Amino acid sequence: MRHLLSTRDLSRDQAIAILDVAEDMADVADREVKKLPTLRGKTVVNLFFEDSTRTRISFEAAAKRLSADVINFSAKGSSVSKGESLKDTAQTLAAIGADAVVIRHGSSGAPLVLANAGWIEAAIVNAGDGTHEHPTQALLDAFTIRRRLHGPASRGHGLDGVTVTIVGDILHSRVARSNVWLLTTLGASVTLVAPATLLPIGVDEWPVAVLFDLDEALARQADVVMMLRIQSERMHAAFFPNAREYSRQWGLDDGRLDRLGPDSIVMHPGPMNRGLEISAGAADSPQSTVLEQVANGVSVRMAVLYLLLSGERTLS
Amino acid sequence: MPARIVLQQADITRALTRISHEILESNRGPDNLVILGIPTRGVVLADRIGGLLREISGTLVPVGALDVTLYRDDLGRNPTRAPSPTQVPPGGIDGKTVVLVDDVLYSGRTIRAALDALGSIGRPSIVRLATLIDRGHRELPIRPDFVGKNLPSSQSERINVHLQEIDGDEYVSIEESGS
Structure with missing residues (x-):
C-alpha cells in the first residue's frame, strides 16, 4: 500500500489486513508503556485545510504512539491564507522531509492530486476530502x-x-x-x-x-x-x-x-x-x-501509518 | 544441492525435552517462570516446552507470545510485515524469570527487538533465551542459554524449520539458498 485515498479501491483482504494490524495496535493501549519505536525518525505532517478536532488529534496520537515526529499544519494562520497554492505547500513539505502527509481538504480529490502530481514522494493519507471520502x-x-x-x-x-x-x-x-x-x-x-x-x-x-x-x-x-x-x-x-x-x-x-x-x-x-x-x-x-469509535480511531490510524511507512519505499 | 535433513521429529522432541530439563535445572524448579514464544514458530515451541515443564515438574508454567515486529530495526529494509498478537500471561512478567523461545538464532536482531518489546510490557527479573537451532553468524552480543542443536552454517545456506502445528510435517533441514 503506497497511499490511502479511498475505501473504494481497497480489496476485502487489504481491508481485513488493516483491521487485524489495528487489533495489534489496540493491545499497545493496555500496556505499561504505550509507545512503540516503530516509526522512529519518520515525519508525519497533518495538513488540515478544514477544521477538525478528533481526526487531527487522533492522527497525532497515532503517529506519536509509533514514535514518529509530527508537524501540525492548519490552513488558518498559514501562508495558505496569503494565497499559497497546494503545489507550493506540498513542495515545501517535501523539502522539509515529510514521510507521510495526512491531508484534509474541502475539495474532493485534493489528496489524489497530491498523490499523483509528483510534487512530493511522501505517502498520502486522506483524512476527509470535500464530499468524497474519509477512509x-x-x-x-x-x-x-x-x-x-x-x-x-x-x-x-x-x-x-x-x-x-x-x-x-x-x-x-x-x-x-x-x-x-x-x-x-x-x-x-x-x-x-x-x-x-x-x-x-x-x-x-x-x-x-x-x-x-x-x-x-x-x-x-x-x-x-x-x-x-x-x-x-x-x-x-x-x-x-x-x-x-x-x-x-x-x-x-x-x-x-x-x-x-x-x-x-x-x-x-x-x-x-x-x-x-x-x-x-x-x-x-x-x-x-461514540467514545469507542474515538479510541479505536487511534489504533486504526496507527495501523494505516505503520502499513504505509514501514517496508521498502519504492520510488516511482 | 538438495535440502539435507538435520533433525527428525524425534530429534526435535528430544531436544525440547532436554531444554525443558535444563530450564528447570537453571531455575531450580518451576517457580516464577514465564515462557514467551516469538512468532511464528517460537510460539509453537514455547507451547510444547510449557507442556513438557508441566509433565516434568507437575506445575503449570504460564506460556505466552511476544511479537517483536514493531520493534525491529530492519522495517525500512524489508517488505512490510504484518504483526502477530502478543499474549502476556495473566500474571504478567514483572519480577519473573522469562524464557524467550525462538526456532532459529541467527544475527541476534530478533532477540534485540524482543528485549525492547519485553521492556514495554513489564520488568522481568531475569531473561533467558532458548532456541531450537543456533546457526551462528551473530551480529550483536547475544548468546542463547538453552540450545537444541548447534548447526554451523554458511550465510548462503538456508535453514528450514517445519513443525507439525504449522506446516503439517516436522523436520529441520539445511539447503543452499537459491537452489
Missing part, C-alpha cells in the same frame, strides 16, 4: 462493529451478514460514502435512510438499499444504526423545512432508541448535534459506541 473513519467504524460482534477474537473476520443502517445527510457525507464501499466490501448489507433532498444523484447505482422513512428502517432491526451529522456548513440551500422537523422525522430520539434490538449498536462519527440527529439519551446509552 480512516470508515475503517474505524468497521473495526468498532467487528469488535462489538467478535470481541477479542476479531482477527481475520469480515462483516458478513451484518446489517447497517446509515441515517441522515448522505448527500454531504464523505463518512457515508467511505462506509458504503468498505462495509459492503467486507460483506455487510447497507441501507441508507434520508430525506430525498439529502440523497446524492446516482445513489441507485450504489450497492445499497434506500429508504425514506426512519421508522420503517428501524422496524427491520438492523445490527448497526449509524447517525450522520447534519453538516450545516456545507448546506447552502434549504434541504429540509427546519431543524425540529428533521429531528422528528429522521432523528434518533429516546422513543426510537427503545425500539432498537437489545444488541443493536448506535454509531456517530462526531461531532454530534445533540437534539438534532441524535438525542442525548441515545448518544449516552450503553448501545452507543
Whole structure:
C-alpha cells in the first residue's frame, strides 16, 4: 500500500489486513508503556485545510504512539491564507522531509492530486476530502462493529451478514460514502435512510438499499444504526423545512432508541448535534459506541501509518 | 544441492525435552517462570516446552507470545510485515524469570527487538533465551542459554524449520539458498 485515498479501491483482504494490524495496535493501549519505536525518525505532517478536532488529534496520537515526529499544519494562520497554492505547500513539505502527509481538504480529490502530481514522494493519507471520502473513519467504524460482534477474537473476520443502517445527510457525507464501499466490501448489507433532498444523484447505482422513512428502517432491526451529522456548513440551500422537523422525522430520539434490538449498536462519527440527529439519551446509552469509535480511531490510524511507512519505499 | 535433513521429529522432541530439563535445572524448579514464544514458530515451541515443564515438574508454567515486529530495526529494509498478537500471561512478567523461545538464532536482531518489546510490557527479573537451532553468524552480543542443536552454517545456506502445528510435517533441514 503506497497511499490511502479511498475505501473504494481497497480489496476485502487489504481491508481485513488493516483491521487485524489495528487489533495489534489496540493491545499497545493496555500496556505499561504505550509507545512503540516503530516509526522512529519518520515525519508525519497533518495538513488540515478544514477544521477538525478528533481526526487531527487522533492522527497525532497515532503517529506519536509509533514514535514518529509530527508537524501540525492548519490552513488558518498559514501562508495558505496569503494565497499559497497546494503545489507550493506540498513542495515545501517535501523539502522539509515529510514521510507521510495526512491531508484534509474541502475539495474532493485534493489528496489524489497530491498523490499523483509528483510534487512530493511522501505517502498520502486522506483524512476527509470535500464530499468524497474519509477512509480512516470508515475503517474505524468497521473495526468498532467487528469488535462489538467478535470481541477479542476479531482477527481475520469480515462483516458478513451484518446489517447497517446509515441515517441522515448522505448527500454531504464523505463518512457515508467511505462506509458504503468498505462495509459492503467486507460483506455487510447497507441501507441508507434520508430525506430525498439529502440523497446524492446516482445513489441507485450504489450497492445499497434506500429508504425514506426512519421508522420503517428501524422496524427491520438492523445490527448497526449509524447517525450522520447534519453538516450545516456545507448546506447552502434549504434541504429540509427546519431543524425540529428533521429531528422528528429522521432523528434518533429516546422513543426510537427503545425500539432498537437489545444488541443493536448506535454509531456517530462526531461531532454530534445533540437534539438534532441524535438525542442525548441515545448518544449516552450503553448501545452507543461514540467514545469507542474515538479510541479505536487511534489504533486504526496507527495501523494505516505503520502499513504505509514501514517496508521498502519504492520510488516511482 | 538438495535440502539435507538435520533433525527428525524425534530429534526435535528430544531436544525440547532436554531444554525443558535444563530450564528447570537453571531455575531450580518451576517457580516464577514465564515462557514467551516469538512468532511464528517460537510460539509453537514455547507451547510444547510449557507442556513438557508441566509433565516434568507437575506445575503449570504460564506460556505466552511476544511479537517483536514493531520493534525491529530492519522495517525500512524489508517488505512490510504484518504483526502477530502478543499474549502476556495473566500474571504478567514483572519480577519473573522469562524464557524467550525462538526456532532459529541467527544475527541476534530478533532477540534485540524482543528485549525492547519485553521492556514495554513489564520488568522481568531475569531473561533467558532458548532456541531450537543456533546457526551462528551473530551480529550483536547475544548468546542463547538453552540450545537444541548447534548447526554451523554458511550465510548462503538456508535453514528450514517445519513443525507439525504449522506446516503439517516436522523436520529441520539445511539447503543452499537459491537452489
